[in-house]
Amino acid sequence: MVTIPNAEVSGAVKETVNSGFPVVGINSGAMFGKDAGTTDFVAPDDVKGGKLAGETLLSLARGRGENENATINALYIDGDSGNQASVDRLTGLRQAIGEDVESLSVDEADPSAMEATISDKLSGCPYDAILLSDPHPLPAVIAAYEKHGCTIEKNSLGTFETSEQVYDAIGNDQLDFTIDNQQYLQGALGTILTAVVVTTGKSLAPSGIDINGAYLAGPKLVTKFDLPTDTVKVCEAEAFPVCSDNVKSSRCACTDRIKVKIGGVTHGVVTDRFWDPIYAATEQAALDMNVELLNERFDAGDDQGSDVLHTRMANRIEYLCTREDVDGLFVSIPNDTVLPAIQKCLDLDIPVMSINAGGDKSQEIGLKHHIGQVDYNAGKGAGEYMIKSGMKKGVCANHAKGVQAVEDRCSGFAFALAEANIPYLGQVYVPDDNNDIYTEKVENLVDEEGDWSGIGHLANGKEQHIPSMTLKQRHKEVLIGGIDLSAELFDAIDAGNALFGVGQEPYLQGYMPVVLLTYAATTGQHVTNHVIESGPVLIENSPSEDQQVCAEIVFEACKLEDVASAESSSQAESFNKTGLIVGICILAVGLLLISGFFMYRINALNKHIVRLEAQGYSVEKVSMSQRMLSLVKPVDQVIPLDDTYCEDAKPGQEHALSHGDKKEGADNA
Numbered sequence: 001m002v003t004i005p006n007a008e009v010s011g012a013v014k015e016t017v018n019s020g021f022p023v024v025g026i027n028s029g030a031m032f033g034k035d036a037g038t039t040d041f042v043a044p045d046d047v048k049g050g051k052l053a054g055e056t057l058l059s060l061a062r063g064r065g066e067n068e069n070a071t072i073n074a075l076y077i078d079g080d081s082g083n084q085a086s087v088d089r090l091t092g093l094r095q096a097i098g099e100d101v102e103s104l105s106v107d108e109a110d111p112s113a114m115e116a117t118i119s120d121k122l123s124g125c126p127y128d129a130i131l132l133s134d135p136h137p138l139p140a141v142i143a144a145y146e147k148h149g150c151t152i153e154k155n156s157l158g159t160f161e162t163s164e165q166v167y168d169a170i171g172n173d174q175l176d177f178t179i180d181n182q183q184y185l186q187g188a189l190g191t192i193l194t195a196v197v198v199t200t201g202k203s204l205a206p207s208g209i210d211i212n213g214a215y216l217a218g219p220k221l222v223t224k225f226d227l228p229t230d231t232v233k234v235c236e237a238e239a240f241p242v243c244s245d246n247v248k249s250s251r252c253a254c255t256d257r258i259k260v261k262i263g264g265v266t267h268g269v270v271t272d273r274f275w276d277p278i279y280a281a282t283e284q285a286a287l288d289m290n291v292e293l294l295n296e297r298f299d300a301g302d303d304q305g306s307d308v309l310h311t312r313m314a315n316r317i318e319y320l321c322t323r324e325d326v327d328g329l330f331v332s333i334p335n336d337t338v339l340p341a342i343q344k345c346l347d348l349d350i351p352v353m354s355i356n357a358g359g360d361k362s363q364e365i366g367l368k369h370h371i372g373q374v375d376y377n378a379g380k381g382a383g384e385y386m387i388k389s390g391m392k393k394g395v396c397a398n399h400a401k402g403v404q405a406v407e408d409r410c411s412g413f414a415f416a417l418a419e420a421n422i423p424y425l426g427q428v429y430v431p432d433d434n435n436d437i438y439t440e441k442v443e444n445l446v447d448e449e450g451d452w453s454g455i456g457h458l459a460n461g462k463e464q465h466i467p468s469m470t471l472k473q474r475h476k477e478v479l480i481g482g483i484d485l486s487a488e489l490f491d492a493i494d495a496g497n498a499l500f501g502v503g504q505e506p507y508l509q510g511y512m513p514v515v516l517l518t519y520a521a522t523t524g525q526h527v528t529n530h531v532i533e534s535g536p537v538l539i540e541n542s543p544s545e546d547q548q549v550c551a552e553i554v555f556e557a558c559k560l561e562d563v564a565s566a567e568s569s570s571q572a573e574s575f576n577k578t579g580l581i582v583g584i585c586i587l588a589v590g591l592l593l594i595s596g597f598f599m600y601r602i603n604a605l606n607k608h609i610v611r612l613e614a615q616g617y618s619v620e621k622v623s624m625s626q627r628m629l630s631l632v633k634p635v636d637q638v639i640p641l642d643d644t645y646c647e648d649a650k651p652g653q654e655h656a657l658s659h660g661d662k663k664e665g666a667d668n669a
Contacts, residue, residue: 001023001024001025001026001190001191001194002023002024002025002026002038003025003026003027003028003029004025004028004029004030004032004033004036004038004084005028005029005082005083005084005085006029006032006082006083006084007032009029009032010029010032010033010035010036011036013025013032013033013036013037013038014035014036014037017036017037017038018037022039022194022197022198022203023036023037023038023039024038024039024040024041024042024190024193024194024197024203025038025040025041025042025043025190025214026041026042026043026186026187026190027042027043027044027085027181027183027186028043028046028083028084028085029043029084029085030043030210030212030213030214031084031211031212032084033212033214034206034212034213039193039197039203040190040193040197040203040204040215041212041213041214041215042185042186042189042190042193042214042215042217042527043186043214043215043216043217044085044179044181044182044186044216044217044218044219045210045214045216045218045219046084046085046086046088046089046092046219047088047089047091047092047095048092048219049088049089049092049160049179049181049218049219050088050089050090050091050092050093050094050095050096050131051092051093051095051096052092052096052179052219052221053089053092053093053096053131053158053160053177053179053219054074054092054093054094054095054096054097054101054131055096056158056176056177056221057072057074057096057097057128057129057131057156057158057176058072058096058097058129060129060156060176061128061129061156064153064154071097071098071100072097072128072129073126073127073128073129074093074097074100074101074102074127074128074129074130074131075101075102075103075104075121075127075129075130075131076089076090076093076101076102076103076104076130076131076133077104077106077118077130077131077132077133077137077141078090078103078104078105078106078133079105079106079108079114079132079133079134079136079137080108080133080134081105086133086134089131089133089160090103090133093131097129102127104117104118104121106118106137106140108136108137111140114137114140115139115140115143115144118137118140118141118144119140119143119144119147119148121144122141122144122145122148122150123144123148124148125145125148125149125150125154125155127155128154128155128156129155129156129157129158130155130156130157130158131157131158131159132157132158132159132160133159133160134159134160134161135159135160135161135163135165135166135178138159138165138166138169138175139165141157142169142174142175145157145174152173152174152175152176156176157174157175157176158175158176158177158178158179159175159177159178159179160178160179160181161178161179161180161181161183162178162180162183162222162236163237164233164234164237166178167222167227167228167233170222170223170224170227171224171227173224176223177221177222177223178222179218179219179220179221179222180218180219180220180221180222181217181218181219181220182217182218182220182525183217184236184239184240184523184525185217185519185523185525185526185527186217188519189215189217189515189516189519189527192515196508196511199555199557200507200550200555201547202505202507202508204505204508204512204532204533204534205373205505205533205534205535205536205537206533207529207531207533208374208531208533209529209530209531210529215527215529215532216527216528216529217525217527217528218528220528228524231252232524234251234252235252235523236523237251237252238250238251238252240252240255240522240523241254241255242254242255242257242290242522243255243256243257255522257289257290257291257518257522258290258291258292259292260289260291260292260327260328260518260521260522261291261292261294261324261325261326261327261328262286262291262292262293262294262295262326262327262328262329262330262513262514262517262518262521263293263294263295263320263321263324263326263328263329263330264282264293264294264295264329264330264331264513265295265313265316265317265320265329265330265331265332265338266278266297266313266330266331266332266355266356267298267309267310267313267332267334267357267400267403268297268298268332268356269297269298269299269300269309270297270298270299270300271300271432271433272432272463273462273463273486274461274462274463274484274506275297275506276554277506277507277510277551277554278355278356278506278507278509278510279295279297279510280507280510280554280556281506281507281508281509281510281511281554282295282510282511282513282514283295284511284554284555284556284557285510285511285512285513285514285515286514287557288515288557289514289515289518291514291518293514294320294324294326296316298312298313307337309334310334310335310337310338311337313331313334313337313338313341314337314338314340314341315341317329317331317338317341317342317344317345318341318344318345320345321341321344321345321348321350322344322348326350327350327351327517327521327522328350328351328352328353328517328518328520328521329345329350329351329352329353329517330352330353330354330355330371330513330514330517331352331353331354331355331358332354332355332356332357332358333354333357333358333361333362333404334357334358334400334402334403334404335402335403335404336361339361339365342365342367343365346365346366346367351368351517351520351521351526352367352368353367353368353369353370353371353513353516353517354367354369354370354371354372355370355371355372355509355510355513356371356372356405356506356509357372357403357404357405357406358370358404358405359372359374359375359405359531360404361404362530363530367530368516368520368526368530369513369516369526369527369529369530369531369532370530370531370532371508371509371512371513371516371531371532371534372405372504372509372531372532372533372534372535373504373505373533373534373535373536374531374533374536375404375405375406375408375409375412375504376408376409376411376412376415377412377536378409378412378483378502378504378535378536379396379408379409379410379411379412379413379414379415379416379458379460379483380412380413380415380416381412381416381502381536381538382409382412382413382416382458382481382483382500382502382538383412383413383414383415383416383417383456383458384416384420385481385499385500385538386456386458386479386481386499387416387417387420387422387456389456389479389499390454390479391417391422391454391455391456391479392422392423392453392454392455392456393422393423393424393425393446393454393455393456394413394414394417394422394423394424394425394455394456394457394458395424395425395426395427395428395442395445395446395455395456395457395458396409396410396413396414396424396426396427396428396458396460397427397428397429397430397438397442397457397458397459397460397464397468398410398427398428398429398430398460399429399430399431399432399460399461399463399464400432400461401429406460406461407427409458409460409483410427410458410460413458413460414427425445425446426445428441428442428444428445429441430442430464430467432461432463432464433463434467435466435467435470436470438464438467438468438470438471439467439470439471439474442457442471443471443474451477452475452477452478453477454477454479455475455477455478455479456478456479456480456481457471457478457479457480457481458480458481458482458483459480459481459482459483459489459498460483461483461484462483462484462485462486462489464482465482465484465486465488465489465492466488468480468482468498469488469492469497469498472492472497472498479499480492480497480498480499481498481499481500481501481502482498482500482501482502483501483502483504484501484502484503484504484506485501485502485503485539485551486501487548487551487552489501490542490543490548491542493539493540493541493542494542499540500538500539500540501538501539502535502536502537502538502539503535503536503537503538503539504534504535504536504537505534505535505537506534507554507555508534509534512532512534516532605626605638608636608639609639612639626638626639
C-alpha cells in the first residue's frame with residue numbers, strides 16, 4: 001500500500017506491479033496509479049477539492065457584498081510543494097477563481113522561517129482569500145492575522161484536512177472551513193483492499209465516476225455549521241480505537257465491535273449457486289471486522305421472481321430495522337416491493353447500502369452505496385465481444401424474471417446488437433435448475449433446425465453455465481458467452497465450448513458491504529462514490545487449478561481461534577522441547593554434583609581409616625553399607641571406637657578397632 005506523490009515514485013510502483021506484486025494506492029497520486037497499474041486506489045479528488053474550496057471562497061467574498069463578477073485577490077500557501085496532491089488542489093482553486101491565484105511555497109520543516117515568510121506576505125492584509133494546502137501552516141497564518149489585524153470577515157481563510165486544531169480554529173472564528181478528505185478512511189479501507197487482493201486476488205473495478213478510477217474519500221466541505229461533536233473530534237484524532245487485548249490508552253472510549261449489528265436481506269435463495277460466495281464472503285467479513293451478522297437466506301421454495309419472495313424480503317428488512325435495531329443494513333433491490341421497508345430504515349437514520357441488484361433505485365432513494373457491477377455494461381460488453389467472434393443473431397437467457405440486474409444485462413446485450421445491425425431474437429425466460437427445459441425454451445425461441453452457425457447465446461448468470469453446455473452438445477455451432485464465473489464455465493472455455501466469462505466478483509459484493517457499513521456505523525465515514533464497482537471484467541482464460549479450488553471454497557480464511565490454537569500448540573511443542581533439554585541439563589548437573597559429593601565423602605572415610613592405622617589400629621575392611629552411611633553421617637560415627645580393645649583410648653577418641661584386630665603395640669599399651 002503506497003502513496004504516489006510524484007513521477008519518481010510512480011516509476012518504482014510500475015516496476016513493482018510489472019514484477020507481479022499487487023499494489024494498492026491511497027491518498028495521493030491516483031493519476032499515477034492508473035498508469036502504474038495499481039489494483040485499487042482510495043484517495044480524494046484533489047482537483048475537485050481545490051475547486052470546491054475556490055467556490056466556497058468566492059461565495060464568502062460575494063457574501064461580503066463583492067460584485068458577483070468581480071475577481072478576488074487570492075493566495076495559495078503550499079506547504080507540500082512537489083506533491084501531486086498539492087499541485088492538483090492549486091489547479092482546482094484556479095479553475096474556480098482564476099489563473100491569477102498567487103502561490104507561496106513555505107518550508108514546513110523550518111517553523112521559524114515559515115512563520116516569518118507568512119508574516120511578511122500577509123503584512124497589510126492584501127488578500128481577499130487564502131487557501132492552505134494542509135493545516136501545518138495554520139498556526140503561522142493565525143499569528144500573522146492577529147499581528148496585522150486581518151480577520152476572516154474580510155480575509156477569508158480555508159484549508160485542507162482535519163484535526164482538533166482545525167476544528168477548534170473553525171469554532172473560534174479563526175478559520176472559515178476545511179476540506180475533509182477522511183484520512184482515517186483512506187488508511188483503513190486501503191488496508192482492507194490490500195488484504196483482500198493478497199488473500200483472494202480480487203480487486204474492485206475502476207470507478208466510473210473518477211477519471212483515474214479511484215474510490216473517493218473526499219472532498220467534503222466542513223464549516224462552522226456542520227462541525228462534529230467534541231466526542232467525534234477526539235475519536236477522529238485518536239483514529240477511532242477498537243477494543244482489543246492490546247488497545248492503547250486513549251482519550252476516546254474504544255468501540256466494542258462485537259456489539260455492532262450488520263443486517264442483510266437479498267433475493268438469493270439457497271438453490272441459487274451464484275449467491276454462495278456472496279453469503280460466504282459476508283460471514284468472512286463479519287469475522288474479520290468482529291461484528292455480529294444477521295443475514296438469513298430464504299428457502300428454495302421462494303422463487304426469485306415471485307411476489308411472495310419480495311414481500312418476505314420487505315418484511316425482513318422492516319423487522320431488522322425496527323426490532324433488531326441493526327447498526328447497518330445491506331439489501332438487494334429486485335423490484336419496488338422492498339422500497340417502502342428500506343425507507344423506514346432510512347427514517348431511523350440507519351445506514352443502508354444495496355448490493356447486486358437495484359443500483360438505479362438505490363441512488364434514487366438516497367442509499368449511501370450500491371455494490372455490484374453495472375449490469376447494462378456487462379451485457380453490452382458481452383454482445384460486442386460475441387459480434388467480433390462471428391455472431392449473426394443473438395439470444396439472451398434470463399433465469400430470474402423480474403430481477404432488474406438480469407434484465408439490464410439483456411438490455412445491454414440487445415443494444416450492442418442493435419448498434420451493429422444484428423438481429424436480436426429476444427430474451428428467453430429459463431429455469432435455473434432443469435437442463436432439459438432450459439434447452440427446450442432456447443430452441444423454441446431460435447426456431448431453427450440443423451446448423452446453428454452464427455447464433456450467439458448469452459448464458460446470463462452462473463446458474464446457466466451447466467444447462468448452456470447441454471445446449472452446446474445439441475448445437476455444436478452455437479457461440480456461447482457467460483455472465484459470471486464458475487468451474488464449469490472455465491472447463492468450457494478450456495475445451496473451446498465457451499468464448500468467455502464476465503466476472504462481477506460476487507465475493508466482493510458480499511465482503512465490501514459489511515466492511516463499509518461497519519465504518520459508517522462506527523466512524524460516520526464513507527467514500528463519496530455511490531457505485532462501488534465489483535465488475536464487469538471479461539475473462540478469456542481460465543485460472544489455475546489452485547485458484548479455482550480457492551474460489552470454490554470461497555477463499556476460506558483461518559478462524560482466529562484456530563490460529564490461536566495452532567500458535568498455542570506450536571508454543572507448547574516448543575516449550576516441551578525446551579523443557580526436555582533443560583531437564584536433561586539439570587539432571588546431568590545433578591548427577592555430577594551427587595557423584596562429586598559421593599567421592600568427597602568416600603575420600604573422607606578413607607582418610608579417617610588411614611589416620612587410625614597410622615595411630616596403630618588395625619581396621620577391618622569397610623562394608624558397602626558403611627560407605628553409604630558415610631554419605632549422611634560423620635566418618636567417626638560410621639566406624640565407632642570399640643573400648644574392649646582400646647581401653648586406654650583418650651576420652652572422645654572415636655577411632656575404633658574391629659574385635660580381635662589390635663596391633664601388638666596397642667596390646668602392650
